[in-house]
Amino acid sequence: MNETSESWLAACKVEDAVENGGVCIKHGDDQIALFYFTRRNEWYATQNECPHKKQMALSRGMIGSDSDEPKVACPFHKKTFSLNTGECLNGEECAIKVYPVKIEDGTVYINTLAKF
Amino acid sequence: MKKIQIIVVGNGMVGYKFCEKLSSRSNLFKLTVFGEEPRRAYDRVHLSEYFNGKSSDDLSLSTETWYQENDIDLHLSSPVIKIDREFKTVSTLDGKSYEYDFLIFATGSGAFVPNIPGVEKEGVFVYRTIEDLDLISGYAKKARTASVIGGGLLGLEAAKALIDLGIQKTSIVEFAPRLMPRQIDDAGSQMLRSKLSDLGLEILLNKNTSYIEGEGAITGLKFSDDTSLAVDMLVISAGIKPRDELARACGIEVGARGGIVVDQKMQTNDPSIFAIGECALFEGMIYGLIAPGYEMAEVLVTNLCDGTKTFLGFDMSTKLKLIGIDVASFGDNFITEPDCRTIVFENKHKGIYKRINISNDGQYLLGGILIGDATAYNLLLQTSNNRIILSDDPEELILGSRGGDTAAGSGITSLPDSALICSCEGISKGDICSAVIDGCENIDDLKKCTKAGTGCGGCLPMVKDLLSYTLKSQGKYVKNVICEHFDYSRQELFDLIHIHELKSYDAVLDALGKSDGCEVCKPMVASLLASLWNEMILEKGNDVAQDSNDRFLANIQKGGSYSVVPRVAGGEITPEKLITIGEVAKKYNLYTKITGGQRIDMFGAHLNDLPLIWEELIAAGFESGHAYGKGLRTVKSCVGSTWCRFGLHDSVSFAIRIEERYRGIRAPHKFKSGVSGCIRECAEAQSKDFGIIATEKGWNLYVCGNGGSKPQHALLLATDLDSDTCIRYIDRFLMFYIKTADPLTRTATWLNKMEGGIDYLRNVVVNDSLNMAQQWENDVENLINSYKCEWKEAVENPAIRKRFSHFVNAPEDKDPSIEFVEMRGQKRTAEWK
Numbered sequence A: 001m002n003e004t005s006e007s008w009l010a011a012c013k014v015e016d017a018v019e020n021g022g023v024c025i026k027h028g029d030d031q032i033a034l035f036y037f038t039r040r041n042e043w044y045a046t047q048n049e050c051p052h053k054k055q056m057a058l059s060r061g062m063i064g065s066d067s068d069e070p071k072v073a074c075p076f077h078k079k080t081f082s083l084n085t086g087e088c089l090n091g092e093e094c095a096i097k098v099y100p101v102k103i104e105d106g107t108v109y110i111n112t113l114a115k116f
Numbered sequence B: 001m002k003k004i005q006i007i008v009v010g011n012g013m014v015g016y017k018f019c020e021k022l023s024s025r026s027n028l029f030k031l032t033v034f035g036e037e038p039r040r041a042y043d044r045v046h047l048s049e050y051f052n053g054k055s056s057d058d059l060s061l062s063t064e065t066w067y068q069e070n071d072i073d074l075h076l077s078s079p080v081i082k083i084d085r086e087f088k089t090v091s092t093l094d095g096k097s098y099e100y101d102f103l104i105f106a107t108g109s110g111a112f113v114p115n116i117p118g119v120e121k122e123g124v125f126v127y128r129t130i131e132d133l134d135l136i137s138g139y140a141k142k143a144r145t146a147s148v149i150g151g152g153l154l155g156l157e158a159a160k161a162l163i164d165l166g167i168q169k170t171s172i173v174e175f176a177p178r179l180m181p182r183q184i185d186d187a188g189s190q191m192l193r194s195k196l197s198d199l200g201l202e203i204l205l206n207k208n209t210s211y212i213e214g215e216g217a218i219t220g221l222k223f224s225d226d227t228s229l230a231v232d233m234l235v236i237s238a239g240i241k242p243r244d245e246l247a248r249a250c251g252i253e254v255g256a257r258g259g260i261v262v263d264q265k266m267q268t269n270d271p272s273i274f275a276i277g278e279c280a281l282f283e284g285m286i287y288g289l290i291a292p293g294y295e296m297a298e299v300l301v302t303n304l305c306d307g308t309k310t311f312l313g314f315d316m317s318t319k320l321k322l323i324g325i326d327v328a329s330f331g332d333n334f335i336t337e338p339d340c341r342t343i344v345f346e347n348k349h350k351g352i353y354k355r356i357n358i359s360n361d362g363q364y365l366l367g368g369i370l371i372g373d374a375t376a377y378n379l380l381l382q383t384s385n386n387r388i389i390l391s392d393d394p395e396e397l398i399l400g401s402r403g404g405d406t407a408a409g410s411g412i413t414s415l416p417d418s419a420l421i422c423s424c425e426g427i428s429k430g431d432i433c434s435a436v437i438d439g440c441e442n443i444d445d446l447k448k449c450t451k452a453g454t455g456c457g458g459c460l461p462m463v464k465d466l467l468s469y470t471l472k473s474q475g476k477y478v479k480n481v482i483c484e485h486f487d488y489s490r491q492e493l494f495d496l497i498h499i500h501e502l503k504s505y506d507a508v509l510d511a512l513g514k515s516d517g518c519e520v521c522k523p524m525v526a527s528l529l530a531s532l533w534n535e536m537i538l539e540k541g542n543d544v545a546q547d548s549n550d551r552f553l554a555n556i557q558k559g560g561s562y563s564v565v566p567r568v569a570g571g572e573i574t575p576e577k578l579i580t581i582g583e584v585a586k587k588y589n590l591y592t593k594i595t596g597g598q599r600i601d602m603f604g605a606h607l608n609d610l611p612l613i614w615e616e617l618i619a620a621g622f623e624s625g626h627a628y629g630k631g632l633r634t635v636k637s638c639v640g641s642t643w644c645r646f647g648l649h650d651s652v653s654f655a656i657r658i659e660e661r662y663r664g665i666r667a668p669h670k671f672k673s674g675v676s677g678c679i680r681e682c683a684e685a686q687s688k689d690f691g692i693i694a695t696e697k698g699w700n701l702y703v704c705g706n707g708g709s710k711p712q713h714a715l716l717l718a719t720d721l722d723s724d725t726c727i728r729y730i731d732r733f734l735m736f737y738i739k740t741a742d743p744l745t746r747t748a749t750w751l752n753k754m755e756g757g758i759d760y761l762r763n764v765v766v767n768d769s770l771n772m773a774q775q776w777e778n779d780v781e782n783l784i785n786s787y788k789c790e791w792k793e794a795v796e797n798p799a800i801r802k803r804f805s806h807f808v809n810a811p812e813d814k815d816p817s818i819e820f821v822e823m824r825g826q827k828r829t830a831e832w833k
């Protein structure tokens, strides 16, 4: 994992994020989905585009868990993806990029150099 | 130890199944596979779904890494062109050669193209591979008429696909005097023919094509009776031709009419060479179906792994899929009297034809044909395959009761453990029941551990029945638990949430569930909360538990835009309001369309614009139409007695009263209504969840109708009611439905599952047999009193309104990925990327 200070994007304030849901972050021409999993007190970030039909929609998906694996379901056709690894949990081959997130002084930072 | 080298020629369905079975059972072998097609083996049986949006990846039978993980060398786009039996090598198109110890032919078959002059013309296709389908859909764009040669199983499927591709004038040309000559008899064929005509297909029988007309590209067909037919494109589906050319060239025995001759162990006349699937000829027969192909793979794998198993021929029972008309044949379908006794049921009105052949002593079911309704197919197939002794009233097998569940339920108990349930994967009743006993207690687990139902899927209803039957017989209470997070059925949760007065998804999860929830339980619980308390659905953190449509109070569309549908109660609208809709649509560049529900839909709104649009609509007196919610949609009306010369009562006023009464109420699924001013039924009330038709003396109330994919007419619940009584009955009906239906179940399906059916429902609603009427009427009254337009609340509440922007860190910016293109003077969404 690359931790140069330049790769951390100041995405938004903690209070702008949606509890137990997602918001979409503009990053130049890219879009990143940011999830505030309040029940677990965990943060996740992934690409916003769903690989299934290339819809910019994952940030609007419902989050939840599948035998404790945190996941998000795309609102279009309900394909689900692990928020930890980005792997598609419906046995499809497509995976999504996931990014590390950290909180400092009430600001949410996303490391835009992808983990995978 | 050096592994035994096996070469598989052909990476189709059966070749793949062979690799899957062998690699899971032994590691003595090294597999090398050559496939002529450019992609990994895919599900050819469901090939037509490629036209309905499935991608080649969706159809693929394996994952990209599967072959590698199992140490199988896969060479795609690499046909084998020569076999040297003496040195035991094969050579491929790119000039390389490979050694084998055993060679397996799994080359399948190709489309049989009869020798008609002109078949080489542009616009003539076959229907076998993904590439064929790509070519067909490309050409179909410029074709207005099309024809299919061949009225068999595949021909019908191809013809339906052409209609779905938008070619309205599609015909089927068949040489024989009837359709599906191998599966169904004359009477069945006639019934099928009339149903296909309803779909818009023209059927030409007894037609022998003598040549294909056209310069370069096809323009028409010329028949031997001197008639002709103009067509822009043609799909030939006249049968299959086993791919035996390689085998033939290296001197392996092939049949006179094609096919690689094999014995009971799938061995050819060369002991190191085997053939399986559609290229293999067993006792003079090519099996053009997937189940026997899989069975051949099983036989071969068992023998290679030192077991013994023989192929004994296979049942050719089939069920036609996809075309929207049930057609099935099983067992000995053509046997006639005096060799058997036949029972025939025919209902021309509904387009149903069923025939069963039973043995002369009345003891056994020999075979049969089902057209128009094949729900009993699985059970009949099992009854005939397992030689189950029939009851004294065998006609019940095809008459059955409404819903048919009872007949099927008692049927599975009598099957022996050896009964083959999933013929694709060769899974018996015993296998399924013991997997359930060993802990596979839901259908997904059962599919994973037994593979039953993963092939053509036709056996799934029966697998489900076996699952609940086994669970019940173990004394387990079978309940429809919602998901891994809640151990309750919907109805139990409804009561628990009510008793504990829970108001948010999180509170429900804390009190009654576990872990973090998911996309199944969240919207379901959110819907229960809305049905019970009718609070603003986006408050108390419930917004994130809503399905996307409810979360943004609009239907999300292809491309990521949203639709805007204001309520137009009863379909009645003033000129001023029409002007407002026009102005708003113009200002925000929205596509407008009159919907099937008598109102106007504006499509293509950006998320950021939704609050602005609704602000303007609300100011002009509109309110949310709940087109996105699982709740009341529209109450259609006809103009009724105020204008119509036949009208008996004022159907518009009554429709508006009803629409305003039930607007905003959330239910297990959406529900719709209609009010007609007389029995001519211009409002189509009998296709609605509840429908009302004026009579001389009042209103007739019909319930549980449905359009959609399985249309069903509503049933008469009560007659000649005055308006207030009619409304009271609807209140009770709706609350009973809301309280007891499974998630996402329309009223029609709810009734179909209800023991006692409409008579029971009538007893509950009209005679108050559960003593709940007062309570339910009060419940509805409470819901009505708490109704507010949720769009009004959303635009007025800053915290909620803030959520209607695409980027949190750039709230003014719209989603730049949304794209529209022009069409007939308006815009439409760009295609999926």
Ligand code: SRM
Residues within 6 Å of the ligand: B555, B556, B557, B562, B563, B565, B593, B594, B595, B596, B597, B598, B599, B600, B601, B603, B627, B633, B634, B670, B672, B687, B688, B705, B706, B707, B708, B709, B710, B746
């Ligand atoms: C707009 C409209 C088509 C049109 O241009 O006419 C429409 C559009 C959609 N229908 Fe419909 N249906 C529309 C009338 C109908 C009708 C006809 C009617 O209501 O008289 C039916 C058959 C009658 C019935 O429901 O029994 C109908 C049966 C369905 C079904 C199948 C329901 C079933 O029980 O099988 C679905 C799928 C579902 O709800 O799960 C569906 C789902 C949909 C969805 C919501 C699909 C989706 O989730 O995106 C479409 C939303 C488009 C959008 O972006 O807003 N739509 N849909 C009609 C809106 C009526 C309205 O004013 O609210």
Ligand SMILES: Cc1cc2nc3c(=O)[nH]c(=O)nc-3n(C[C@H](O)[C@H](O)[C@H](O)COP(=O)(O)OP(=O)(O)OC[C@H]3O[C@@H](n4cnc5c(N)ncnc54)[C@H](O)[C@@H]3O)c2cc1C
Residues within 6 Å of the ligand: B009, B010, B011, B012, B013, B014, B015, B016, B034, B035, B036, B037, B044, B045, B046, B047, B048, B078, B079, B080, B081, B106, B107, B108, B109, B127, B128, B129, B154, B157, B243, B246, B276, B277, B278, B279, B287, B288, B289, B290, B291, B293, B319, B321, B456
């Ligand atoms: C549209 C359609 C609908 C169908 N519907 C049904 C249905 O509802 N129910 C049912 O039971 N069956 C159905 N079938 C039939 C079913 O698909 C076949 O029975 C099954 O695919 C046969 O499998 P196979 O592996 O023997 O042949 P295939 O799947 O045809 O595979 C053979 C493969 O071998 C390749 N090959 C051939 N020669 C060579 C060579 N020399 N070198 C390398 N590769 C070679 C071919 O390119 C092909 O990829 C349908 C078929 C079609 C086309």
Ligand code: SF4
Residues within 6 Å of the ligand: B638, B639, B640, B641, B644, B645, B646, B647, B648, B676, B677, B678, B679, B680, B681, B682, B683
């Ligand atoms: S249903 Fe009756 S009242 Fe309504 S338009 Fe038709 S004929 Fe007229």
Ligand code: FES
Residues within 6 Å of the ligand: A050, A051, A052, A053, A054, A055, A074, A075, A076, A077, A078, A079
């Ligand atoms: S676009 Fe995401 S699941 Fe289809």
